[in-house]
Amino acid sequence: MGEDLTAERIIATTGATGALGGRVAARLARLGLPQRLVVRDLNRAPELPKSSAVMAAYEDLPALGRAVRGADVLFLVAAADARDRGELHRRVVETAVSEGVRHIVYLSFLNAAADAACALGRDHHAVEALIRATGVAHTFLRPSLYLDLLPGWIGEDGTIRGPAGEGRVAWVSRDDVADVAAAVLRAPRAHVNRVYDVTGPEAVSLGRTATRLSTLTGRTIVYVPQTTEEAVGFLRSRGASEQEVETRVGACAAIAAGELDAVSTTVARLTGHPARSIEGYLRKNPSALSHAPLFGGSGKAVAAP
Numbered sequence: 350m351g352e353d354l355t356a357e358r359i360i361a362t363t364g365a366t367g368a369l370g371g372r373v374a375a376r377l378a379r380l381g382l383p384q385r386l387v388v389r390d391l392n393r394a395p396e397l398p399k400s401s402a403v404m405a406a407y408e409d410l411p412a413l414g415r416a417v418r419g420a421d422v423l424f425l426v427a428a429a430d431a432r433d434r435g436e437l438h439r440r441v442v443e444t445a446v447s448e449g450v451r452h453i454v455y456l457s458f459l460n461a462a463a464d465a466a467c468a469l470g471r472d473h474h475a476v477e478a479l480i481r482a483t484g485v486a487h488t489f490l491r492p493s494l495y496l497d498l499l500p501g502w503i504g505e506d507g508t509i510r511g512p513a514g515e516g517r518v519a520w521v522s523r524d525d526v527a528d529v530a531a532a533v534l535r536a537p538r539a540h541v542n543r544v545y546d547v548t549g550p551e552a553v554s555l556g557r558t559a560t561r562l563s564t565l566t567g568r569t570i571v572y573v574p575q576t577t578e579e580a581v582g583f584l585r586s587r588g589a590s591e592q593e594v595e596t597r598v599g600a601c602a603a604i605a606a607g608e609l610d611a612v613s614t615t616v617a618r619l620t621g622h623p624a625r626s627i628e629g630y631l632r633k634n635p636s637a638l639s640h641a642p643l644f645g646g647s648g649k650a651v652a653a654p
């Protein structure tokens with residue numbers, strides 16, 4: 350699917366100072382594609398070949414308009430912590446389309462739906478609907494929960510706590526999501542009006558995730574199911590922000606509702622390599638769980654193959 354690679358279209362890449370957008374920008378640069386990095390802070394913009402950085406927060410529509418003007422394709426990362434997300438993203442989408450963007454590749458969320466169990470799924474559905482309503486060509490990437498964030502779910506006591514019940518999730522690595530995004534952005538015409546679920550290779554419950562992590566690392570990791578009220582109280586007592594509480598509890602609600610119990614073949618189909626597993630992630634990041642207690646005080650923190 351590399352037929353569009355030589356076309357000198359400009360890609361406007363948002364979120365380029367972030368974990369996902371930064372990975373996408375680096376991949377597009379390696380492919381030799383010209384891009385405009387849309388950032389809130391020029392000092393943090395990555396320096397990449399064939400790229401220029403433009404400062405534009407989504408709230409600053411004139412700046413955003415200038416930033417996307419002349420770009421054919423927009424890679425759009427949502428502003429997760431914005432106050433009025435619906436209205437903000439409506440303006441962003443409308444600005445992009447009115448400035449001539451012809452294709453929006455939007456980073457959405459698995460099972461985005463109007464009746465999703467978590468606000469994340471409902472918010473992303475709303476943005477997808479806005480983009481569809483403009484009639485602009487689009488591609489929606491719907492990743493599962495990021496595998497890279499899994500270590501942050503584990504406390505120093507080795508517990509994974511949350512109201513996720515026995516629901517399952519196919520954790521996906523940001524690298525794989527970025528590889529998929531780059532595959533789409535390098536040849537967008539092959540992906541017009543397509544929706545891709547982007548997941549890891551296997552859906553597992555949080556209990557199974559904990560057991561797997563224990564076996565692989567020699568650390569004691571256990572899942573402690575909570576009610577929603579217990580989870581909210583627990584996270585607040587640990588100093589989590591309301592945004593963090595909403596995101597974590599919402600993700601657990603989506604797991605519990607079975608909304609993330611999906612395994613797709615998108616990574617392999619679009620990138621040619623298999624999706625990274627929990628084992629593969631730990632092989633690459635062997636100290637990711639070093640904050641969790643060693644099993645019996647004597648286990649080895651080494652990821653098994």
Ligand SMILES: NC(=O)c1ccc[n+]([C@@H]2O[C@H](COP(=O)([O-])OP(=O)(O)OC[C@H]3O[C@@H](n4cnc5c(N)ncnc54)[C@H](OP(=O)(O)O)[C@@H]3O)[C@@H](O)[C@H]2O)c1
Pocket residue numbers: 363364365366367368369370388389390405406407408426427428429430431456458492493494495498
């Ligand atoms: N599937 C999952 O498990 C999962 C988990 C977490 C997040 N997500 C979603 O995935 C997306 C990317 O995640 P990530 O890990 O790359 O997040 P990240 O590292 O926080 O990056 C977010 C990027 O968006 C930019 N941004 C935020 N608000 C903006 C605004 N109002 N105007 C312009 N730019 C703005 C940030 O700019 P600054 O650098 O200036 O802040 C940053 O570059 C987010 O939309 C998030 O909601 C998914």
